[in-house]
Amino acid sequence: MTSWLQPHRLLLLVVGGLTVFFLTVPTLLVVPMGFSSSQILAFPPPGWSLEWYQKAFTDPQWTSGFANSLQVAALTAVVSSVLGTLASLGMVRGRFPGKNLVNALILSPLIVPVIIIAIGMFSLYVRWKITGTLLGLVIAHSTLAIPFVVVSVSTSLRTIDRNLELAAQNLGANPARTFLRVTLPLILPGVFAGALFAFLTSWDEVVVAIFLTTAKFRTLPVEMWEQVRQVVDPTVAAVATVVLTVTTTVLLLAFVVRRQSPVT
Amino acid sequence: MRPVPPVPLARPRSGRRPSGGRIVNRWAWLALPTIAFLVVFFVAPLILMSLRSVTDPPNAGLRNYAEFFGSEADVRVLINTFYIATISTIVCLVIGYPYAYLMNIVRPRVAGLLLIAVLLPFWSSLLVRTFAWEVILRDTGVINSILLNWGIIDRPLTLMRNTLGVIIGMSQILLPFMVLPLYTVMRRIDPELTRAAANLGAPPFAAFRRVFLPLSLPGVIAGSLLVFVLALGFYITPTILGSPRETMISRFIADQVQQRLNWGLASAMAVILMALTFVALFLASRVVRIRDVYGALGDES
Numbered sequence: 404m405t406s407w408l409q410p411h412r413l414l415l416l417v418v419g420g421l422t423v424f425f426l427t428v429p430t431l432l433v434v435p436m437g438f439s440s441s442q443i444l445a446f447p448p449p450g451w452s453l454e455w456y457q458k459a460f461t462d463p464q465w466t467s468g469f470a471n472s473l474q475v476a477a478l479t480a481v482v483s484s485v486l487g488t489l490a491s492l493g494m495v496r497g498r499f500p501g502k503n504l505v506n507a508l509i510l511s512p513l514i515v516p517v518i519i520i521a522i523g524m525f526s527l528y529v530r531w532k533i534t535g536t537l538l539g540l541v542i543a544h545s546t547l548a549i550p551f552v553v554v555s556v557s558t559s560l561r562t563i564d565r566n567l568e569l570a571a572q573n574l575g576a577n578p579a580r581t582f583l584r585v586t587l588p589l590i591l592p593g594v595f596a597g598a599l600f601a602f603l604t605s606w607d608e609v610v611v612a613i614f615l616t617t618a619k620f621r622t623l624p625v626e627m628w629e630q631v632r633q634v635v636d637p638t639v640a641a642v643a644t645v646v647l648t649v650t651t652t653v654l655l656l657a658f659v660v661r662r663q664s665p666v667t
Numbered sequence: 668m669r670p671v672p673p674v675p676l677a678r679p680r681s682g683r684r685p686s687g688g689r690i691v692n693r694w695a696w697l698a699l700p701t702i703a704f705l706v707v708f709f710v711a712p713l714i715l716m717s718l719r720s721v722t723d724p725p726n727a728g729l730r731n732y733a734e735f736f737g738s739e740a741d742v743r744v745l746i747n748t749f750y751i752a753t754i755s756t757i758v759c760l761v762i763g764y765p766y767a768y769l770m771n772i773v774r775p776r777v778a779g780l781l782l783i784a785v786l787l788p789f790w791s792s793l794l795v796r797t798f799a800w801e802v803i804l805r806d807t808g809v810i811n812s813i814l815l816n817w818g819i820i821d822r823p824l825t826l827m828r829n830t831l832g833v834i835i836g837m838s839q840i841l842l843p844f845m846v847l848p849l850y851t852v853m854r855r856i857d858p859e860l861t862r863a864a865a866n867l868g869a870p871p872f873a874a875f876r877r878v879f880l881p882l883s884l885p886g887v888i889a890g891s892l893l894v895f896v897l898a899l900g901f902y903i904t905p906t907i908l909g910s911p912r913e914t915m916i917s918r919f920i921a922d923q924v925q926q927r928l929n930w931g932l933a934s935a936m937a938v939i940l941m942a943l944t945f946v947a948l949f950l951a952s953r954v955v956r957i958r959d960v961y962g963a964l965g966d967e968s
Contacts (some may be wrong), residue, residue, distance in 0.1 A: 411871065419769040422762055423784045425839060430791060430799045432809060444802055446809040486701040493698025499691040505698060508705055514948055515713065516900025518917040519937040522924050523712035526719065546709040549701065600790075607792040610902055624794050631798050631907060640802070643795040654790045 430647070437641035444635055455641040465642060468626035472606060475537065475622055479544040479605035484598035486545065487552025488590075494553065495560040512547045517610045520547070525614040535617035543615055544605035551604060552597035555661070559593025592660050599657035603650060713941070720934035731935035741919070745939070748916040751833055751905070752898035756845075758838040759894045760887065763845035767886070770846070771853040782850075789843040797904045800836040801827065804908065832908035833915075837901055844897060845890040852886030892951035896944050916940050 432446075437455055439448030459465045490509055494502070512520065524543050525534060533539030567589070571581045609624035616625050623646065630639050720731050735741045770781045788796065803809040804826040811823040826832055856879060864874035902917035909915070914922075916936060923933035 415765055415769050418762075418765045419781065422766045422842075423781070425762070426784050426788050426842060429803055429839065430788060430796050433795065433799045433802060436802055443807075445807065446802070446812045486704055489697045490701035493695050493701070495694075497692060497695030497698060499695035499698075505702060508702065508710070512705075512709060514896065514944065516902075516917060516937075516940055516944060518900060518902045518920050519713065519716070519941055520709070522920065522933060522937065523716040524708075525924075526930065527712040527715050542708050546705055549705065603790055607790075607794070609792075609794045624792065627794055627798070628903075631794070631801070635801075639798065643792075643798055646792050646795055650791050651787065654787065 433640045433643045433647070436637055437644045439637045439640070442636065444637055444640060455637040458638045459641045459645065462638070464621075464626060465623070465638070468621050468623040469645075471537075471620060472623040475540050475544060476602045476605040478537070478541045479548055480598040480602040482541060483545040483548035483601040484552050484594055487549045487597055487601070488556050488594050490549065491553050491556035491560055495557050509553050510550050513550050517547075521611045521614040524611060528615060534615050535620055537620070540612060540615050540622070541605075543611050544608055545601075547608065547611070548601035548604040551600040552594070555597035555600060556590055556593045559590040563589040596657045596661045599653050599660065603653055603657075606649065606653070607646075716934045717938050717941075719930055720938050723931035723934065727931050731931040732939075734932060735935055735939070741936075744914055744916055744919045747913050748899060751830060751837070751915060752895050754830075754834050755837045755841060755898045756891050756895045758834060759842050759845040760891055762838070763842055763849055763890065764883075764887070766842075767846050767849035767853055770850050771856075785843045785846050788839070793840060794903055796840055797836055797907050800832070800839070800904075801907055804832050804835065827908045828910045830909070830913060833905045836904045836908045837898055840904060841894045841897060844893050848890040848893060849883065849886040852889070853883050856882045889951050892947050896947045896951070899940060899943060899947075 435448055436444055436446065438451050438453070439445065440450035440452040440454070441448055493499075494506065494509070499505075520543075528534045528539050528543070531539075533542070563586070568581050568585050571585045572578075576584065607624065608622075609628055612622045612625045613628060616622060621629075623642065627639060627642060627646075721727055721729065723731075766781070766785075770778045773781070801808070805811070806823040806825070808826070810826060811820075814820045815823065826835075860882070861874045861878050864878045865871065869877065900917055901915060902921065905915040906918050906921075909918075917940070920933045920936050920940070923929045923936070
């Protein structure tokens with residue numbers, strides 16, 4: 404029988420362990436750095452303090468960035484989950500020519516290099532006078548987030564039992580009522596998970612935001628980007644830890660939601 | 668958390684179903700608002716930018732492209748971009764293949780944990796992860812502090828502001844895009860096949876090399892092309908961890924716009940980058956469905 408004590412399998416385990424380390428530990432190192440008592444980012448921290456967290460939560464630059472990011476991400480989640488769900492219904496249930504092309508269109512924001520998206524949008528949004536506005540950034544982030552909603556909702560749509568809908572219709576429900584009372588509740592976990600992924604897409608997005616924001620209206624990642632390139636005091640590490648905490652919480656929530664999707 | 672479901676990797680026959688009547692059914696109209704939204708706010712900017720590469724300055728024609736390919740320094744940026752993308756892809760493959768293989772042979776519960784280790788970083792801010800590498804790699808960073816404290820070195824090693832730093836950071840960030848296609852393909856390989864080879868007397872490595880490895884090649888190709896394509900367009904990581912003298916194309920494009928306001932040249936370079944991306948992606952889509960890769964990133968139903 405195969406055993407984990409065979410040399411090549413042991414080697415595989417070691418390599419796997421090192422890879423998990425490589426994937427996770429470097430990022431987590433910013434956490435202790437944010438609690439450092441040092442004025443610079445020194446490792447190991449000479450002592451501990453909450454000074455940088457205090458700064459992160461009181462300095463108006465950071466707090467307004469935080470508020471702006473939350474706002475943009477929440478609105479992006481709403482806009483892209485509505486548009487993404489509609490698109491999923493059209494793509495999974497719909498029949499029309501050029502479907503492969505539309506599929507490519509919907510997924511293309513995942514693939515086109517983000518710097519191209521950023522300068523392209525900047526160049527056109529300037530003419531429409533929506534750069535530096537909440538509206539402009541929410542629109543931009545929604546285009547980036549829609550693919551994640553579509554992937555999530557389409558999966559839900561494919562797994563639901565269509566007999567339930569037929570049963571509702573046989574019992575006299577009209578199409579709208581069937582959708583609202585049967586289909587929508589069944590795909591809701593997929594929609595909700597998609598909305599959370601959309602939130603994360605916007606929450607972490609920096610390149611498009613660099614071009615579409617101004618000093619008056621900045622998101623947290625853009626503020627971080629400005630700081631990282633100039634002075635690096637441990638405040639950035641504290642903010643990075645806050646960003647990671649929000650991301651991880653939302654992600655775990657998304658996984659829990661998806662897990663509860665109805666199994667047919 | 669359960670591992671990724673097996674997904675069909677074969678390309679579906681292009682959507683010609685036996686149509687029962689109308690070509691367009693009622694559901695199809697629901698996709699229309701989203702299509703319109705993406706065309707106006709996503710496609711239009713890209714088209715306009717492509718046009719700008721031949722109209723800025725007025726009547727530029729192909730001058731921007733000629734300027735780019737005529738300048739040795741500019742072409743070097745392109746070559747450097749290819750070089751870094753290639754090395755990052757190789758590093759990801761070398762690390763990602765054994766990892767995906769391990770995911771494939773451990774118990775489902777352990778595979779789920781290994782999958783989380785890939786998904787959590789994928790969704791964590793790219794900027795934060797790059798910043799973390801800066802904290803680790805710089806002269807006064809974690810690695811140099813430890814090595815200096817232990818007396819292993821007496822001058823800090825230069826681990827960033829060079830190609831090495833960029834490749835370390837990019838490989839870590841891109842690794843999920845290698846592992847997921849590999850794992851998806853490996854899961855579909857019938858374990859009985861390698862077992863049969865072993866029963867017929869093949870030594871373990873031969874069974875792997877002659878049976879498993881060839882069957883996993885679609886995953887290797889798809890993962891490599893995907894990582895390569897994404898690496899071509901990296902901006903944040905090379906800008907923070909790399910040397911200003913060896914920039915990658917994204918940084919070059921951004922600098923042309925932000926510092927020199929040279930929209931024509933920036934647009935021309937963007938068109939070149941976009942063309943390269945589409946070619947590589949078209950090749951990848953011959954082997955694997957792109958949406959399956961992204962589906963696996965968030966989805967575990």
